[in-house]
Amino acid sequence: KAGVTQTPRYLIKTRGQQVTLSCSPISGHRSVSWYQQTPGQGLQFLFEYFSETQRNKGNFPGRFSGRQFSNSRSEMNVSTLELGDSALYLCASSRVGGTEAFFGQGTRLTVV
C-alpha cells in the first residue's frame, strides 16, 4: 500500500511569490492534515480537510490556504511569501475512525 506522497520535495521561492504544495493521501484515507515544521516553533498544525471541507484550522494568517479534491488529494497554497515561511511542510492522512495519522516525507520550502 502506497504511503502519503508529497510533491515537490524541495522548493525555492522568492519573497512575494506564491507557492502550491500537493499531497496524495494513503488510499482510502479521507482526512488530510497539514503541519509546518520550523526549528524555532516546532510542529504546528495548519489545517485539516475531510470530504473536501476544511474542518479545522490552526493559528496561521490568511495567506495560508488549502483545499481537498473529490479523490481526497489535497493542496496547500501560501501567497505573498515571507522569509519566515521557510519550513518543512508535512502532510498527514487518517482514515475515518482512525486514531493515528501517517505522514509524508514533506516539502522543504526555502524563501529567499
Next chain:
Amino acid sequence: GDSVTQMEGPVTLSEEAFLTINCTYTATGYPSLFWYVQYPGEGLQLLLKATKADDKGSNKGFEATYRKETTSFHLEKGSVQVSDSAVYFCALSEVGKYSGAGSYQLTFGKGTKLSVIP
C-alpha cells in the same frame, strides 16, 4: 488548550545503553498518545501509540505506557543502537474535540534529538 512537554535534549548515549525520554501532557478530555520518530531529511514515522489509560504501546524494542494519573507517556528502550539516532516527538490527539465529529489534530512536543555513539 492541549499541550505536550518533553525533554528537549539533545541526548547522547553509547550503544546498548538504556533510553528514557520523558513526556507529559495537558488535555481536557481523553486523548490518544503517540511517539513519532523523524530521521534526517525525512517526514515523521509513527513509532507507537496508546489510546486509553494503562495501555502500553510497543514497537521495535521501544515502549511507552499511558499513565493518566501522572499525565505521562515516557518512551523507553532497553538497549539503543546507532540506527536509533533520530529526533523523537511525543504527541496527542483528541478526535472530535475541534470543530466537529471526527476532526483530527495532533499536538506535538518540541522533539528530543537522540544520538547514539558506537
